[in-house]
Amino acid sequence: MSQDAAYTPYHPRWHRTRVSTWWWLGRGSYFLFILRELSSLAVAWFVAGLLLLIRAVSAGPAAYQQFLASARLPAVLGLNAIALAFVVLHAITWFNLAPQAMVVHVAGRRVPGWCIAASNYAALVVATAVIYGLLTLTW
């Protein structure tokens, strides 16, 4: 196979069995893989929502109240619930894969995978607690 995969109109044809566009529906693990990959759309939705919130807060109390009111619309609530499920799936699959992606050595010995996963989950708990406290607790 050529290294350069750029498309040309007269691309050489290799013998390949055709794979259906819906190949990922065939097996549970493939389906979960596609769900995990699709979680990136929920991440983009989260960023868009966060930026809209910041814009509303900068614009003043009335705009902020309007933002809160639009979050109560059933369609927005439904999309946010779906997005939340996807970002939780992203967080779980991401942290569970972290031991494979990060190889840490301490004093010449490899840190076991469960330690790396556990420290990632600990960071998630701390991050959640800090954001929750900054936004909801009275000080």
Added chain:
Amino acid sequence: MPGRRPIEPLLWLLFSTGGVMSALFAPVLLFLFGIAFPLGWLTPPDHARLLLVFGHPLARLFILVVCSLSLFHWAHRFRYTLYDGLQIKHLNEAINAICYGGAVLGTLAAAYLAWTIP
């Protein structure tokens, strides 16, 4: 390897740091502003408090970093979702322009919004 683009490792680094950022912060923020506040489970913070929190220099930096890296995470992963899921790799130039271009535009928007919080 011949034909490999030297920018690829940088894109992968952005993808992976963005993956960490969104995994750490997206669940709690989506839960609070998407579910708990609208449904009345928790009282949303008043406007003055949010101004105080968001206006802090560290919060502005946080907003820029989390939004930008999360968008580059989206761009990289969504690009491969389109390649593999829909098998449209022959459209790769258009896909790259939309994904990474969108992340760059989103970063500029985040920088502007973080900078202009009163």
